[in-house]
Amino acid sequence: MTTAPYDDSPPRHALTVLGAGVMGVGITVLALGHGLPVHLVDVDRERLDRAADLIDGELRLAELMGALPAGTPLGALETGTSLKAAAGATAVVEAVTENAAIKAAVLSEVSGLVRPGTLLITNTSSIPVDELAGALERPEELVGTHFMNPPYLIGTAEVVRGARTGDHAMAAVAALLTALRRRAVTVRDAPGFVTSRILHPMINDAARVVEEGTATAEDVDALMQGCLGHPTGPLRTADLIGIDNLVDSLTVLHERTGDEGCRPAELLLRLVREGRLGRKSGRGFYDYT
Numbered sequence: 001m002t003t004a005p006y007d008d009s010p011p012r013h014a015l016t017v018l019g020a021g022v023m024g025v026g027i028t029v030l031a032l033g034h035g036l037p038v039h040l041v042d043v044d045r046e047r048l049d050r051a052a053d054l055i056d057g058e059l060r061l062a063e064l065m066g067a068l069p070a071g072t073p074l075g076a077l078e079t080g081t082s083l084k085a086a087a088g089a090t091a092v093v094e095a096v097t098e099n100a101a102i103k104a105a106v107l108s109e110v111s112g113l114v115r116p117g118t119l120l121i122t123n124t125s126s127i128p129v130d131e132l133a134g135a136l137e138r139p140e141e142l143v144g145t146h147f148m149n150p151p152y153l154i155g156t157a158e159v160v161r162g163a164r165t166g167d168h169a170m171a172a173v174a175a176l177l178t179a180l181r182r183r184a185v186t187v188r189d190a191p192g193f194v195t196s197r198i199l200h201p202m203i204n205d206a207a208r209v210v211e212e213g214t215a216t217a218e219d220v221d222a223l224m225q226g227c228l229g230h231p232t233g234p235l236r237t238a239d240l241i242g243i244d245n246l247v248d249s250l251t252v253l254h255e256r257t258g259d260e261g262c263r264p265a266e267l268l269l270r271l272v273r274e275g276r277l278g279r280k281s282g283r284g285f286y287d288y289t
């Protein structure tokens with residue numbers, strides 16, 4: 001009798017995703033659906049439990065929408081609260097709260113745990129990559145990769161090369177995005193890069209228009225969709241992003257550019273105070289309950 005030789009070659013891609021919120025869940029669905037194993041880490045055990053259910057539902061949705069490669073077995077999912085899971089990863093995707101101090105602390109810790117040469121990705125919306133790279137033992141390993149929401153339905157990702165990002169990390173991120181069938185558009189590092197620098201102040205203005213009583217949220221979205229071809233309207237997009245995350249991103253932009261157009265609109269701040277965070281809380285500009 002012959003036995004098949006053991007395949008002891010290391011996995012080509014094995015991800016650790018940090019943060020089990022809106023984006024951590026979506027990135028995990030994208031990776032699992034493309035056959036990559038994922039270890040999902042969050043500080044909040046309840047978030048992780050909820051994420052497991054959300055991932056099941058979103059995998060079914062992605063499959064139904066033809067967003068996953070047919071015939072590819074799903075990757076294995078593990079979840080946990082310890083960053084130590086990152087030690088065996090080929091790449092770490094950081095998708096924690098949009099706060100520079102929190103991100104710098106997590107990235108610094110993870111940088112001390114992974115094998116040298118491991119790709120570190122930050123999914124920040126607005127914080128300059130080189131600002132976060134300053135917290136790392138090896139800043140050349142960090143690349144910005146701005147997956148859009150939901151990552152398994154949006155085929156393009158904005159890749160951000162920081163001043164200290166190395167060629168090895170750029171090649172590794174290109175290989176990972178190819179495995180995930182995402183098209184990469186690489187841009188220079190700056191607050192908000194391209195997409196958040198343009199989209200987030202636009203959403204802020206849409207909120208101001210509602211705040212000033214010029215139009216309802218429904219009418220703003222109807223005009224932006226019907227006349228200007230915006231796919232969902234800016235305020236439905238705000239609900240999809242999460243209004244707390246949008247306020248955090250606008251604050252980062254305002255602090256780093258001085259652009260008054262990025263100061264979060266009072267209406268956005270009020271919605272956050274009232275817990276109306278958008279789809280994730282059941283209510284934002286619209287009601288999802």
Ligand SMILES: NC(=O)c1ccc[n+]([C@@H]2O[C@H](COP(=O)([O-])OP(=O)(O)OC[C@H]3O[C@@H](n4cnc5c(N)ncnc54)[C@H](O)[C@@H]3O)[C@@H](O)[C@H]2O)c1
Nearest residue numbers: 019020021022023042043044095096097098124125149241
């Ligand atoms: N929401 C979007 O549409 C969107 C799109 C692109 C990029 N982003 C960016 O992705 C990142 C995550 O955004 P989100 O919308 O998923 O946020 P979220 O608020 O839904 O989730 C953030 C998660 O991070 C966890 N977290 C906080 N500190 C942590 C730590 N030290 N270790 C592990 N987990 C920790 C929180 O418990 C929470 O579950 C942010 O940088 C955001 O700007 C968001």
